[in-house]
Amino acid sequence: MELIEKGPGFKSGIKDISKYLNSQTIGSGIVSTIFGCTGPCLIVIAAGHEAGFTLADIVTWVFGIYVFGGLLGTILATYYKMPISGAYSIPGATLMGTALAGYSFNEAACAFIIAGVIVLVIGLTGLIGKIMNFLPLEIVMAMVAGAMMKFGIGVVKSINADPLVCGVCFLVFLIVPVFFKKIPGVLSALIVGVILAYFTGRFGGNIGDISFIAPRIVAPEFNFQLVLSCSIPLAVLVMGAENAQAMGVLKGAGYKVPANVMTIASGIGGIISGIFGAHNANIAGPMTAICASSEAGEKDGRYVASVVNGITFAIFGLFAAYAISFVNLIPATLVGTLAGLAMINVLIDSLKTAFYSGKFKIGSFAALCVGLSGISILHIGCAFWALVVGVVVSLIVERQDFKKNSATD
Numbered sequence: 001m002e003l004i005e006k007g008p009g010f011k012s013g014i015k016d017i018s019k020y021l022n023s024q025t026i027g028s029g030i031v032s033t034i035f036g037c038t039g040p041c042l043i044v045i046a047a048g049h050e051a052g053f054t055l056a057d058i059v060t061w062v063f064g065i066y067v068f069g070g071l072l073g074t075i076l077a078t079y080y081k082m083p084i085s086g087a088y089s090i091p092g093a094t095l096m097g098t099a100l101a102g103y104s105f106n107e108a109a110c111a112f113i114i115a116g117v118i119v120l121v122i123g124l125t126g127l128i129g130k131i132m133n134f135l136p137l138e139i140v141m142a143m144v145a146g147a148m149m150k151f152g153i154g155v156v157k158s159i160n161a162d163p164l165v166c167g168v169c170f171l172v173f174l175i176v177p178v179f180f181k182k183i184p185g186v187l188s189a190l191i192v193g194v195i196l197a198y199f200t201g202r203f204g205g206n207i208g209d210i211s212f213i214a215p216r217i218v219a220p221e222f223n224f225q226l227v228l229s230c231s232i233p234l235a236v237l238v239m240g241a242e243n244a245q246a247m248g249v250l251k252g253a254g255y256k257v258p259a260n261v262m263t264i265a266s267g268i269g270g271i272i273s274g275i276f277g278a279h280n281a282n283i284a285g286p287m288t289a290i291c292a293s294s295e296a297g298e299k300d301g302r303y304v305a306s307v308v309n310g311i312t313f314a315i316f317g318l319f320a321a322y323a324i325s326f327v328n329l330i331p332a333t334l335v336g337t338l339a340g341l342a343m344i345n346v347l348i349d350s351l352k353t354a355f356y357s358g359k360f361k362i363g364s365f366a367a368l369c370v371g372l373s374g375i376s377i378l379h380i381g382c383a384f385w386a387l388v389v390g391v392v393v394s395l396i397v398e399r400q401d402f403k404k405n406s407a408t409d
Contacts, residue, residue, distance in 0.1 A: 146371020
């Protein structure tokens with residue numbers, strides 16, 4: 001198989017956009033954008049606050065993931081005429097809050113760039129399949145579930161601290177999708193929560209205080225411990241979760257997946273976004289799934305949904321300073337509630353992937369426990385140690401599962 005897969009090309013893709021631009025492709029593209037710009041954005045903001053970054057730092061972080069993630073999806077979708085959407089790793093964003101605590105934003109930028117380099121190099125060598133054999137997806141997702149479970153627990157703590165606002169948000173999150181299936185629960189909870197917080201005087205400032213903050217290029221500073229606790233787990237998530245999910249969705253929909261280019265592009269996206277202090281801009285599993293669904297119209301035209309998604313993502317990134325400044329006024333308990341609600345499906349999917357296959361179950365459980373512990377050894381965070389412990393445990397007691405993985409790949 002050739003390293004750089006060929007597609008119909010930009011000329012053909014651009015020419016046919018008007019042909020397939022309709023209510024179905026526009027609707028699916030907008031739905032994927034609403035999904036990506038509500039809960040997931042709150043997760044990034046919460047991670048930035050947890051890491052101790054400034055508002056200006058978080059603005060340039062959000063700018064990088066949405067602008068370059070959007071451009072990445074737009075370019076690949078147009079060239080290959082497939083619903084390939086770009087964004088960023090949502091589980092990766094949640095890990096960053098813990099992994100980056102105590103480090104500077106410049107050190108974080110360097111770690112993000114290195115994660116992109118790792119993905120790019122593996123993509124160029126075509127060894128991604130072999131690498132994933134040594135880092136089973138089950139163990140990777142168990143690590144994610146363990147390290148991110150604090151967001152789910154945070155919902156309970158936030159409701160206990162502010163039962164009026166956060167409790168009502170939780171009920172809205174549960175009830176609205178039952179009656180209005182196309183309205184995301186997190187979006188409904190966000191709207192109701194903001195209204196309640198405003199009228200009950202819980203805002204931390206005035207709306208008039210919101211102003212534009214320009215994104216900036218960040219000078220990277222190397223830190224070896226952060227590379228181990230941040231760069232390696234992030235690169236694994238990009239390849240083993242986001243890219244793998246998107247590739248599986250596209251394959252299931254009957255497309256000839258450009259796996260090498262999707263990996264290489266995710267690496268380049270990670271390097272470029274890292275220059276702006278943003279973690280990996282890459283091919284996005286959830287957004288690709290939305291744009292590749294039958295609701296996006298006929299198969300040949302679904303790529304336009306990803307183009308719509310990419311353009312609207314980029315626009316959101318350009319004006320994200322206003323959205324983040326607004327969220328910064330919202331009480332921390334409400335942000336914690338919304339971030340946790342946005343993580344529910346990610347946590348469920350992580351746990352399901354970790355244990356559903358029955359393979360690597362002891363190693364996955366070990367990775368889950370290490371992730372839940374939140375430990376830091378040698379200034380290296382729990383995500384790295386969860387991977388190490390999980391793989392070592394499986395190598396000791398579940399060697400047969402590695403052989404099964406090799407046989408199926």
